[in-house]
Amino acid sequence: MYLSLLLICCYSCKKSQDVENDYYDRPVVQAYLVPGVPIQVKVSYQKFMEDTITHGYPITNLNLKISNGTDEVLLSETSPGVYNYADASFVKDHQHYALSFEYLGKTITAETSVPGKPTGFRVSSTTQVVPEFSFGTTPAAFIPLVFNWNNPGKENYMMVFKNTDLYKTPTDSRFNRTYQDIESILGTVATHQTQQMTFNYLGNYQVLLFHINEEYSKAISSSSSNSLNLTPQYTNVQNGLGIFTAMRADTLNVLVTH
Missing domain, CATH: 2.60.40.10 (Immunoglobulins)
Incomplete structure (x- = not known):
């Protein structure tokens, strides 16, 4: 029995190694x-x-x-x-x-x-007010912007907020964050609203609504694997890994201010 278990173990290890090398x-x-x-x-x-x-x-x-x-x-x-x-x-x-x-x-x-270009892309206001923090006062309520677009076929969308100012001014001078574009995978909805944490910087923004394919949505969703969750990442590449996809965008401009 011990010899049989040893042979099975060796075979399994070799098979696992072969699969890993192939991967x-x-x-x-x-x-x-x-x-x-x-x-x-x-x-x-x-x-x-x-x-x-x-x-x-x-x-x-x-x-x-x-x-x-x-x-x-x-x-x-x-x-x-x-x-x-x-x-x-x-x-x-x-x-x-x-x-x-x-x-x-x-x-x-x-x-x-x-995919086709998004249609009906619109926003409730082209100005986003982010209340300014100051000690001893209660900041004003944050009023979100509401974005809408047409999506009768329940297709996949992604939104990107991109600050276009050359010199960027933080919304809160207490924090010196490294600037990053904000990306949100929205799924198959037809509306999205901002949150105060969406904007770490004041100024001019391009808001890009991307009509994306399901393969890209799946790839992004599976990219959260880590050492505790070794689920293989999604790929649409035969005999390979990664993603080959296409997308189409429409753009609105928004000013973020206090």
């Missing part, structure tokens, strides 16, 4: 197609869990192609692991695209379709 042999693809924007695809090695680097090392010298079903274009490697196609007119609304390249004897493929 780490897959290239990681990162690409977001947007109409009117040149195509950029990043390809890298998968990181091992013990690696401290932010991203895997780039994979170079690939013949990476993208097809729209009628025409096929070859991307140029402009820096290690970064492949570009400069003609911004190649990506169009409602078209289907397929990516392919060869790596370690396997064909790596992925497909996506460009």
Whole structure:
């Protein structure tokens, strides 16, 4: 019985190691197609869990192609692991695209379709007042902005708040935060309202509403895996990892002030 258990254990370890090696042999693809924007695809090695680097090392010298079903274009490697196609007119609304390249004897493929531009995007006010904090006084109530858009098909959306000022002024001088764009995966709703914590800086904002595909929503949702939750991240890349997707945006401008 002990010998049988030992053989089973050795087989399981070898099988697990083979699966792990196969997993780490897959290239990681990162690409977001947007109409009117040149195509950029990043390809890298998968990181091992013990690696401290932010991203895997780039994979170079690939013949990476993208097809729209009628025409096929070859991307140029402009820096290690970064492949570009400069003609911004190649990506169009409602078209289907397929990516392919060869790596370690396997064909790596992925497909996506460009969603339509959001319609009916509107906001309750173009000015967001963030009450100013001061000692000894009660701050005024925060009145949120309400964004709405058309979504009869219950499709997926994401919103990004981007401060466009060259010199950024914090909403609260007590805190010196590093600036970051605020991104929110909204799901299939047709409305969104701001919170006071949405804005760490005053000034001019672009508010971008992205119509995204389900594959991107799934990839973002699965990216919360950590050492206590080793659920594999979602990918739509065959024989690889990562995401090949497309999105379409509409934009409103908002001023944040006290």
